[in-house]
Structure formats: C-alpha cells, structure tokens
Amino acid sequence: MHSFGYRANALLTFALTILAFMCAIASFSDNFSNQTPSAQIQILNINWFQEEPHGNDEVSLTLNITADLQSLFTWNTKQVFAFVAAEYKTSKNSLNQVSLWDAIIPEKEHAKFWIQISNKYPFIDKGHNLRGKDFNLTLHWHVMPKTGKMLADKIVMSGYRLPDAYR
C-alpha cells in the first residue's frame, strides 16, 4: 500500500477475484431450481413423402408443437435454445437424428407457446429407410446461463409412424 497505483492495482485484482467467486455461486445456485417443463407434439399432416432425384427419402410434415418451458428460467438464464428432432433406427445406424425445427427463447414470458408449422429444416434420410418407419419426436433444450454451466435436457415423445408408401 505504498502508492496510489499500488492500492488501485490491489483493489482491482481483489475485486475481479470476488467477481469470479460471485459468478461461480450464481451458477451453482441454478442447481436448486425446480424444473418442470412439459411439451406435446402432434403431426397434423404428412404433406408429401417422396424419393429425391439422387436417391434419398424426404418427407414434409406439418407439426403442432405445444410447450411450457417457463420453469427452466432462473435469475441466471440468458436464453433457452429449443429444437425438435426426429429420431429413428435403421439397419445401418442405431440412432439417426434429424433436426426439424428450432427456436431461441429469450424471456420467460415467451416460453409457453403453441405453434403450428411445417418443418423448418428438411427431413431427409440417407437412403430409403423411411417407409413405414416408427420414430420418436424429441424436444431438446439448452438452458444458456448468463454465467456458468449450460444445462441440456430433453423430452422424448414416441409413437409416430410414417406411411408405408410414397405420396
């Protein structure tokens, strides 16, 4: 503490160390939040189901997505990134995942929503495996914090099936 510069430097360094501890505590406090998200997805219509010119199956769906992700938001949440993936099994791969729709939810108020759209991203298979295929629609989410650890989780909804023939 011998000069102005010495004291200023000591104060700044200590203040930043305390700030790091505060951020760690804030991130840790997220473990105590009670999270009860819910979601439902309905396939309203299969718009078309065909074989692409170079040989891959493609299907277009109209989805009705209802979700309540409000309980995921804490004081330390910047945004929630949610996406819907179709998951199915083929003879080549035990798990195929195709992302159909995603959204960034910046605030708690926007986290309870109902949306009806056709799939944002194309549902294309590598091959001809989609006819008569049973698949799951999974809503994944990533809770992105203001500081600290990111949390990722999902809800799996099963029981969907594609038609046996092209339309």
Place this chain on the structure above:
Amino acid sequence: MDWQGQKVVEQLMQILLVISGVVAVVAGYATESFRTTMLIYAGGVVLATMITVPNWPFYNRHPLKWLDPSEVEKHPKPQAVLAVGSKKKFSKK
C-alpha cells in the same frame, strides 16, 4: 500515508469488497434479477475505490518521524575507508 494508515486501508478495502459481493449476490437471488447483483457490486467497487485508494489525510495520523536536518550535520559520516582502497590499487600497477 503512514504505516498505520496502510494497514487500515488494506483491511478496509478487503472488507468493503467482500461485503458488497455478498450483499450483491443475496439481493440478486432474492429479486431474481442478475442485473441487481451486478449493479450493487459495481457500486460497491466504486465506493471502495473512493474510500481506500486516494491518500486521504485521516490515514496519516501517525506520521513517521524523520530525522531533523540540523541533527544530521552534527554527526558526519566516517571517511577513512576510501583512502585504504585507493592505495592498494597503485601498488599492484
């Protein structure tokens, strides 16, 4: 700043920063607002800076007693060491 003032200032700085950190986190958690935490802590850092960094006069209440210049003249430094060193150098040449 004197020695006593330096000790006081160091302790004061640490206490002020830790307290403003704790208050900031608790207030932010209670109001569910991260913004509150950051604002309270920034205010605490500025307050600590204003109190501890500048050389306020109340930190200099036990000033160091430097020797008075008139006393220094009465006790001159011994000169004998210089002459012995130079004689040794001439004999080697």
